[in-house]
Amino acid sequence: MYSIRVIRLNVEQVYIENHNAQESLFCLLENSKCNNTWIIGIHGLFQDKCESWFLLSKLARMARELDVSVCRFDFRGSGDSTGDLMDLSLRDFFEDGALIINYVSENYKPSKIILLGVGFGCLVATKLAIDAGINDIILINPTFEPVFDYELGLTESARFMLEQTGTLDLNRNAIVEEWLEKLHYSGSLYWNVLGSQISKRLLQEIKHANLRDYFLTSEVCNWLVVLSVVNEQAIQTVSELVKRSKNGRLCCIDSDPLFTHPKAQSEVVLKVREWLDVCP
Numbered sequence: 001m002y003s004i005r006v007i008r009l010n011v012e013q014v015y016i017e018n019h020n021a022q023e024s025l026f027c028l029l030e031n032s033k034c035n036n037t038w039i040i041g042i043h044g045l046f047q048d049k050c051e052s053w054f055l056l057s058k059l060a061r062m063a064r065e066l067d068v069s070v071c072r073f074d075f076r077g078s079g080d081s082t083g084d085l086m087d088l089s090l091r092d093f094f095e096d097g098a099l100i101i102n103y104v105s106e107n108y109k110p111s112k113i114i115l116l117g118v119g120f121g122c123l124v125a126t127k128l129a130i131d132a133g134i135n136d137i138i139l140i141n142p143t144f145e146p147v148f149d150y151e152l153g154l155t156e157s158a159r160f161m162l163e164q165t166g167t168l169d170l171n172r173n174a175i176v177e178e179w180l181e182k183l184h185y186s187g188s189l190y191w192n193v194l195g196s197q198i199s200k201r202l203l204q205e206i207k208h209a210n211l212r213d214y215f216l217t218s219e220v221c222n223w224l225v226v227l228s229v230v231n232e233q234a235i236q237t238v239s240e241l242v243k244r245s246k247n248g249r250l251c252c253i254d255s256d257p258l259f260t261h262p263k264a265q266s267e268v269v270l271k272v273r274e275w276l277d278v279c280p
Contacts, residue, residue, distance in 0.1 A: 011028065014026075016073075023076055025074060031108065036112065037111065040097075042122075044141075045119070058265055066276055075088075094128065116140070118141060141231070142238075224272065
């Protein structure tokens with residue numbers, strides 16, 4: 001169900017109410033002349049959220065040239081959607097994504113849906129692909145460890161290491177453990193990450209959510225993973241997954257981990273376009 005709907009030049013802006021009609025998701029749908037194929041973009045969190053939207057907007061322009069429609073949305077508690085990030089659990093992110101998939105499926109009847117995740121959105125995209133039986137996913141800057149992604153911030157020592165060596169050898173699980181320990185001693189239920197308050201519950205849930213396990217248990221037929229050359233551990237993991245898949249592809253780009261530079265984002269768009277051209 002939707003509460004507000006505005007359509008201008010094939011661009012639909014809609015607030016989709018969740019099941020209890022207490023909160024709504026802001027959704028931007030750019031439909032091409034042919035609605036057979038839709039890409040649903042799933043953004044990252046915090047500092048990566050803005051970069052995700054810049055990248056997704058570039059991908060949308062490219063997709064229109066291929067007669068592919070694109071849907072972008074804000075999770076509850078971020079952007080133009082309602083809700084409070086402090087109240088969310090990992091399950092809420094999955095529910096938001098499922099709501100968007102249902103909206104696109106019911107209103108546009110596409111023959112194919114491609115899920116595209118950026119950063120934290122890769123975790124959500126892969127889980128949704130499993131639950132919804134979606135066969136095509138694109139993962140940009142995923143982390144295959146059972147912890148957060150780069151967007152949640154690095155320690156000063158890690159930033160120094162990245163600046164000096166161009167590589168990142170860091171046990172991010174230890175960082176999350178440190179956050180949880182500080183929360184325990186402070187008695188607080190929330191942790192400040194780059195100016196946003198997130199709950200201790202969400203910290204614990206994502207800490208144990210392993211994208212690699214999701215990926216191995218999925219039956220996704222066609223997938224593309226785009227990584228920065230800095231993300232060495234993820235490259236090694238994806239390389240192992242490529243060997244087990246007939247239609248898996250890994251592309252590495254010489255860029256910062258978050259693809260913040262416009263040139264890097266253009267390269268990502270090019271890799272995605274090449275993949276779409278050959279995707280069955």
